[in-house]
Amino acid sequence: EKLDEATLLKNLELPEITTFDLKLPEFNKFLCVELLSPRYASLRGLFPELMESEISASSKLLAPPIEGNYDSKDVKMLRSPPPVQCNPTENAGDDMSTDNSTPEALWFSRDMVFHQPRTVYYCLLHNPFCGDSHPAQLLTNSMFNQATARRYYAAEVAGLDFGFSLTKRGVSMIFNGFTPKLPQLVMRLVDDVSKPTFWNEVLQQPLFEICKERLLRNLRSWVKERPDSQCDVLMSYLLQEGQWLPSDKIAACENTDLTCVQDRLTSSLQYTAMTLYAHGSMEKDTALAVQRVIKKNMKSSNSELKVESSFDRGRVLNPGHVVVALPGFNPEDPNSALLTHIQADMTSPRTSALLLFMRRMLAEPAFTELRTKKQLGYIVSLFPSGYGRSYFSIRGVTVRILSKRFSPLEMEAELATFLSSQRQAFEDLTALDVQEKCESIVKSLEDPPTQY
Numbered sequence: 412e413k414l415d416e417a418t419l420l421k422n423l424e425l426p427e428i429t430t431f432d433l434k435l436p437e438f439n440k441f442l443c444v445e446l447l448s449p450r451y452a453s454l455r456g457l458f459p460e461l462m463e464s465e466i467s468a469s470s471k472l473l474a475p476p477i478e479g480n481y482d483s484k485d486v487k488m489l490r491s492p493p494p495v496q497c498n499p500t501e502n503a504g505d506d507m508s509t510d511n512s513t514p515e516a517l518w519f520s521r522d523m524v525f526h527q528p529r530t531v532y533y534c535l536l537h538n539p540f541c542g543d544s545h546p547a548q549l550l551t552n553s554m555f556n557q558a559t560a561r562r563y564y565a566a567e568v569a570g571l572d573f574g575f576s577l578t579k580r581g582v583s584m585i586f587n588g589f590t591p592k593l594p595q596l597v598m599r600l601v602d603d604v605s606k607p608t609f610w611n612e613v614l615q616q617p618l619f620e621i622c623k624e625r626l627l628r629n630l631r632s633w634v635k636e637r638p639d640s641q642c643d644v645l646m647s648y649l650l651q652e653g654q655w656l657p658s659d660k661i662a663a664c665e666n667t668d669l670t671c672v673q674d675r676l677t678s679s680l681q682y683t684a685m686t687l688y689a690h691g692s693m694e695k696d697t698a699l700a701v702q703r704v705i706k707k708n709m710k711s712s713n714s715e716l717k718v719e720s721s722f723d724r725g726r727v728l729n730p731g732h733v734v735v736a737l738p739g740f741n742p743e744d745p746n747s748a749l750l751t752h753i754q755a756d757m758t759s760p761r762t763s764a765l766l767l768f769m770r771r772m773l774a775e776p777a778f779t780e781l782r783t784k785k786q787l788g789y790i791v792s793l794f795p796s797g798y799g800r801s802y803f804s805i806r807g808v809t810v811r812i813l814s815k816r817f818s819p820l821e822m823e824a825e826l827a828t829f830l831s832s833q834r835q836a837f838e839d840l841t842a843l844d845v846q847e848k849c850e851s852i853v854k855s856l857e858d859p860p861t862q863y
Contacts, residue, residue, distance in 0.1 A: 440728040440754035440807075444645045445736040445819035446638040448747045514684040517702045522691045524859050530590045530691030532597065532698070534705055536682035538581035538712075543653055546626065546664035547675040548577035551614075553622040554672075558613040563600075571596050575604060577679050579653075579800075584705075590692045597701050605708040610676060619669045627664055633657045634740040638748035639790060639813045641740060646750050649735065650798035650805075652724045681712040725799025728754045736819065746789075749819040751826060754807040758797060762806045766795035767852050768845075769808060773833060777810070780829055787825055788814030 522529070541548060555575055566573065571588035573596060584604075586597050603609045633641070648654045655663075685706065689698040739747070756762045774793045782791035790813040797806040812822045 441732040443734045443751045444642045446739045446748045448745050517687040520690045528590050528692050530693040532586040533688045534584040535686045536582040537684040540678050547667050547672045552576045601708045630661045642748050642750035650726050724803040725805035746815050749812045749822040751810045758804045788812045
């Protein structure tokens with residue numbers, strides 16, 4: 412109650428975290444998304460530059476922060492993706508690419524843990540046209556699942572499973588189950604989805620209306636989700652290209668008709684590249700035969716598909732501390748949430764390794780200090796994260812706090828105090844400490860899976 416505007420909006424002087432001989436990325440790019448419960452709604456007036464005058468669940472949720480604190484540079488200009496290199500091994504990651512004008516790659520690995528007559532076969536037909544994740548794609552997926560539930564019931568009884576969906580990267584197909592029967596399922600499904608007659612049966616107006624009503628109901632229920640989950644959506648919107656605000660996605664869904672779904676499906680089923688991965692007990696020759704079936708039936712694009720923009724690239728923050736504070740979207744929810752992302756560096760093995768090390772150093776102390784001792788909220792977690800996709804993503808550390816007792820402003824102050832206090836822990840590290848922690852991280856990464 413004693414906090415004033417100057418205290419709220421000043422830049423926090425958080426120390427740069429540096430350790431031993433390694434130079435960690437500069438952790439001085441903070442973006443906080445805060446949702447205030449009705450109890451703290453009066454604080455909204457303290458953020459006039461960062462908030463719209465009228466905000467509701469049915470209107471646009473937020474605008475990017477003021478110029479100078481937020482930079483949406485195209486990451487492509489910062490670094491080109493490195494060339495893909497392949498080092499095949501006997502049991503994992505064997506690349507069985509075929510020469511073709513359309514890039515193709517089949518990756519194969521043998522199950523060396525469970526030794527079951529089972530295989531997971533994944534196929535991705537790359538298509539940049541799908542990158543905007545238009546609601547028409549969600550409607551297509553829903554209609555497909557509804558229409559094929561009975562058609563493929565025998566496969567489910569036989570212990571087989573499959574999935575077909577339009578994703579941000581293109582058309583995804585996954586097949587899973589008893590290896591001797593799996594090729595038959597692949598051949599039947601691929602034969603179906605490649606025929607216009609099949610889709611004429613699936614894309615019917617009555618089914619479209621049912622799926623659209625269900626999707627709209629699901630999208631509109633977003634205001635009832637937990638505040639920290641809502642912060643996730645808003646953070647992605649700020650730090651990643653091609654992300655939708657819930658209000659915009661609802662509007663797009665309302666304006667979608669069956670013709671829109673049909674047109675998008677036609678464009679999506681053409682692919683510019685094919686990536687396949689088989690893991691399990693399937694033999695290489697069988698995996699190659701399945702690939703040939705998919706290639707024969709699915710249509711490749713002879714020319715590069717043109718799209719207006721590249722989706723899912725990360726956005727670069729300028730150094731500093733930026734806060735986007737909004738009143739909670741559910742007036743009945745007494746909780747407040749704070750999601751703080753500390754941007755580090757472009758995705759690379761080194762960056763990922765450093766962030767894993769940071770998690771090992773900070774995650775447990777953060778929970779002990781902020782959750783157990785100070786009882787800051789129901790949820791207190793610190794973990795590595797990233798925004799963007801592939802080589803254009805940017806990694807960092809995210810802190811999530813959900814609380815009924817404290818406002819996000821108090822959470823932020825406690826988080827700042829905690830991060831400042833941890834500097835000494837990094838400075839006290841010895842070479843032996845680093846080696847032991849790194850060995851522990853490597854061991855956890857090498858632990859065999861507990862399920863298939």
